[in-house]
Amino acid sequence: MSGPLRLVPGEGDCLPTLPRPRGGPRRRPSWAHDPIDELAERLVEPVAAAVHPYEVAALLESDGLTGDQITERYARPDLFTLAEDLYERVPRHYPEPPPAPDPWRPDPLRCAVRGLVFALPGLAYVLAAGVWRGSADVTGLIVCALAAWAWNQALAHRAYLRLASGGPAAAGRTLRVGAPVGALGAAVVGLAVSGPGAGAAFAAGQSCYLAAATVLLVLGRERVLLLSLSPVAAGAASLLVWRPWPPLALALLLATAALAVGAAGHAVRTVLKKQGGAGTAPPLLRSLPYGLFGLAAGVLAALAGAHDPRSVVVLTLSMGFAEWLLYRYRSLAVAALRSSATPRGFALRAGRTLALCLGAYLAPLALGALAAGAEPAPVIGLGAVAGSPSPGRARPRRGRRSRAARGA
Template sequence: MSGPLRLLPGEGDSLPALPRPRSRTRARPSWAEDPIDELAERLVEPVAAAVHPYEVAALLESDGLTGEQITDRYARHDLFTLAEDLYERVPRHYPEPPPAPDPWRPDHLRCALRGLVFALPGLAYVLGAGLWHGAADVTGLIASALVAWAWNQGLSHRAYLRLAAGGQAAAGRTLRIGAPAGALGAAATGLLVSGPGTGAAFAAGQSCYLAAASVLLVLGRERALLVTLLPVTAGAAAVVVWRPPPPLALGLLLVTVALSVLAAGHAVRAALRSSPTPGPDTSPGLLLSLPYGLFGLAAGVLAALAGADDPRSIVVLTLSMGFAEWLLYRYRSLALGALRASTSARGFTLRAGRALAVCLGAYLALLALGALVAGTGPPALLALGAVLWTALLLQAFSVAWPPAAVCLAAAALEAGALAAGLPAGPVQLICRTAAAAALAVVACRFLGRPTAHR
């Protein structure tokens, strides 16, 4: 029949549904398991770590999934449709990367060795106490030590720079020239201040030992340096029950100096024979090491003024140097952990500040315990310890001028106030506390930035 069909009453206003063409795939029975769920379970880890469905598509393609499998088994039009379905079914989960090795993990044995070689040289003054006489000899020893500390601090920094740039051969060339020059300058200072005599001779031996010790420490020969200190250690231990005669004490001191010089010479020769590091051996400018030398001078002045007021405080400070160095490594390790755990700059700043407070507090607690054992006043010692440790921490991050400037200012103010006749205790406490506070502010501002810990 031609013409339109007439709708019957009650049949609605729409045309009857026409049958759709059959798909190539049969509908999966409701009781059958969904193969996409099985696929999602098998690939759950890589799919959960994907950040876009295209990554899932690449994964499926690399897994060897064909177009026929996608349409026949999984009832999806194409690879990307299946990938989007998988991406939606599996919740996102991004696994943490495996923990990287900590390059700043403290070496407990090395820090203990360095603590010993920092503390044991003080026994030479116990053994050789009868070899100098009068204030001139003592002043000459102090002046010689200040020159040696300043020179060796700058020399060590320059040698470390050459060690990093050109290997042990480059560091050996720097130490071969710098160490004898520093020893000669420090010995000449002692001679000029104290005049000819046993005091000048002791200053010369002290200068030679400090130069040799700097060489051995830079080249990582702490064990050799510890061996050279055995004669002085044995002589000082004997003082407890028996005072060695001056010739024997002088002989033990000379043996220690000779052993340290020989060990340093052997270490430099071995360094010069080592293979140079590939690449250009760039020589850093001298101005880069100047603030380290100035800090050595300032730290020496502060220590000398503290020793003049209370020698026991210097003993405690010297014995704590090994733990202080261990805490420097510990702070860098904690800061690296804070960098990995933080998701914002503010969060890292708070964690880095907490690490700084923990390490500095641990060092001051050790100093307080040592002060109680030695029977010395802790406030000035704690302030000096905070100044030196915070300055060394900033120097470890190549922040050199602020610690040098603050320590020089504190040393100058303290020396000037004492020369003017002001009481030593309040002057030292005020100057050192102010310096410690200034360095703490610099450390918090600089070390609280993530870029400082690259």
């Protein structure tokens, strides 16, 4: 029987047909099915988002998986072996974080109000025309304005830093000391240049108003500042019909300065009552470049005004639109940071955004200069220097950072 079986011709040419089981094809037995596939399918989303098998192990442990289930049902020696198996079976997929709120979303109404509070103070010089006498008073007003502008730019920068580190109370303490010192210093400069007289008095009022306006703008009281300018705006509007008497014009100017100073004092007292940490006081020299920039911008504006006063008017009227574009640039810069994968990609996107916003500001500025009859080249140059958005000031809110932010 161990040798080959000889088949008789005509018999046994083919093997007998085996009967097939009834009921269709035979199913895979339950013992041959891998339960890890079911586990991977049930936990596919958290396992796909894991960055290490240990994270999968923590997930399985929190799911209530016991050691007996791991060895008996899943046939794995321990929890970490099962976690590594799941980690290898499920492809990696990291979902994007939900879109965070835009911290720099521009507010058109607020930008319009800030544009008005930048433009309306110029009406005070129209209303007070004839108060000062001679070139000494005019020079004293200009020098006083430049000193106040430089000081208030540095003070605003320092107050914003204190606001970010210690809250409104810390910013209020900075403004409570810095604003009166700056107003007194600018008034002394104006007095030293123009000498005693009406020009020095106007310079003192100008210094007080600029210090109060800085306080209100830093603390977000733009509408209150706009209301304080209503006496000057009403007096300037009356010039279309008749010129107010000098005592009435002086009373309107004093009312505006008094309203602004009173509102600033009330705002500082309000924020000082709020709870907040002391924060870390930044070095004084850190705010020096901002003061120098304010001084340089003021000198350039004064030179442009001496050559053609209409150019200064065009620049002043464009400040509201420049404020809106500044917020728009910061908003687009945050969006570029979130969508960039490398620091170079972010730099390219931010550069294109800066060029777009700057072009959107300079084009209507040139049209405004042409409409006013001023030379567009000086206006465009001064607007490009003074109106360029600052890339380093855009700060997204806390949250999950993009890959470009982690790489930078």
